[in-house]
Amino acid sequence: MSKGHLLIRVIAAMLASALGIGLIAAIFALPRPMVGLAALVEAHLEESGVRHPVTAVLLNYRGYDTFLEIAVLLLAVLGIMAFRPVGPSSLHRARIDSGPVLAALIRLIIPLIVLAAGYLLWAGAHRPGGAFQAAAVLGGGGVLLRLTGAIPSFRSPNPWLRIGLLLGFGVFLVVAALPLSEGLRLLEYRAARAGVAILVVESALTLSIAAILVTLFIGAAPSRMRSAPSPAAARPEDNSAGQP
Amino acid sequence: MSGEWVDILLAAILVWIARRAETTADLFTAVVLFIAFGLLMTLAWVRLNAPDIALAETAIGTGLTGALLLDAVAHVTGKRRRRFERRRPS
Numbered sequence: 001m002s003k004g005h006l007l008i009r010v011i012a013a014m015l016a017s018a019l020g021i022g023l024i025a026a027i028f029a030l031p032r033p034m035v036g037l038a039a040l041v042e043a044h045l046e047e048s049g050v051r052h053p054v055t056a057v058l059l060n061y062r063g064y065d066t067f068l069e070i071a072v073l074l075l076a077v078l079g080i081m082a083f084r085p086v087g088p089s090s091l092h093r094a095r096i097d098s099g100p101v102l103a104a105l106i107r108l109i110i111p112l113i114v115l116a117a118g119y120l121l122w123a124g125a126h127r128p129g130g131a132f133q134a135a136a137v138l139g140g141g142g143v144l145l146r147l148t149g150a151i152p153s154f155r156s157p158n159p160w161l162r163i164g165l166l167l168g169f170g171v172f173l174v175v176a177a178l179p180l181s182e183g184l185r186l187l188e189y190r191a192a193r194a195g196v197a198i199l200v201v202e203s204a205l206t207l208s209i210a211a212i213l214v215t216l217f218i219g220a221a222p223s224r225m226r227s228a229p230s231p232a233a234a235r236p237e238d239n240s241a242g243q244p
Numbered sequence: 245m246s247g248e249w250v251d252i253l254l255a256a257i258l259v260w261i262a263r264r265a266e267t268t269a270d271l272f273t274a275v276v277l278f279i280a281f282g283l284l285m286t287l288a289w290v291r292l293n294a295p296d297i298a299l300a301e302t303a304i305g306t307g308l309t310g311a312l313l314l315d316a317v318a319h320v321t322g323k324r325r326r327r328f329e330r331r332r333p334s
Contacts, residue, residue: 054296120299128295128296128298128299129296129299130296132300132304133296133299133300133303136299136300136303136304136307136308137303139303139308140303140307140308140311143307143308143311147311213304213308216308216312217308217311217312217315
């Protein structure tokens with residue numbers, strides 16, 4: 001019995017190793033890609049309206065991909081909101097971390113977060129940065145505010161939040177469609193106006209993605225759930241929270 | 245030369261942490277290991293000359309996903325049984 005098991009194991013190990021070695025060999029045998037797009041991107045950087053190649057690719061050359069990305073994010077948050085359980089608001093049950101140290105830290109750190117997000121957005125034009133990074137930093141600040149109770153939970157998003165969620169997609173759609181009225185194709189910016197168009201789109205995207213990320217965090221919490229993120233194991237004083 | 249050793253060390257630690265995160269039984273430990281993995285992944289992206297992705301990895305992959313996962317762990321360990329029974333029919 002055990003010998004048969006051992007044999008099966010040895011055979012399985014040999015087969016797995018053969019497969020692994022074969023896959024590694026296949027990776028090395030792959031031909032190197034012949035088309036290098038980096039030179040093409042560099043050559044047309046002047047017309048793109050920004051001076052950083054990554055931003056140029058994301059918002060000009062392949063603007064359609066970014067457009068669909070924000071649409072996917074919007075659909076995700078709509079899905080989460082649609083599946084939110086209806087029920088009493090979790091406000092009075094939410095366990096908010098109200099320690100003075102955290103509150104003071106938040107007061108210090110939130111302006112810095114906003115500043116850093118603004119810098120990242122502005123820096124995207126000529127160095128690493130951009131809308132997604134800025135929005136993620138802003139969203140992180142929003143999550144911190146939610147954890148300290150500065151942002152209340154909600155049963156359904158209010159009109160401002162709805163506008164914020166839609167802003168990025170809407171502005172991108174309008175900016176993308178504007179060239180159509182001049183007889184150009186979708187997302188085909190004139191070189192002179194590309195910089196402004198990208199700045200407008202990136203600003204709207206930053207606000208919208210930050211709103212979407214925070215809504216994902218708040219909206220994903222089912223009602224009647226404590227919102228302190230630490231598990232009971234790490235915070236023994238929270239053990240009784242929410243128990244009937 | 246020393247740069248290559250840093251890369252090799254980084255890759256080895258990444259694989260080790262990923263394995264630890266996968267095999268640990270405690271959910272909270274697994275999430276903390278995942279966050280550590282994300283932070284080291286940021287270093288790896290920087291070593292690969294991709295600061296854009298490094299920024300996104302830190303902010304989204306580590307910060308927001310980590311917060312969501314910690315939230316989920318608190319939720320799962322807090323009221324596992326009652327939640328499970330209530331969710332079952334749907």
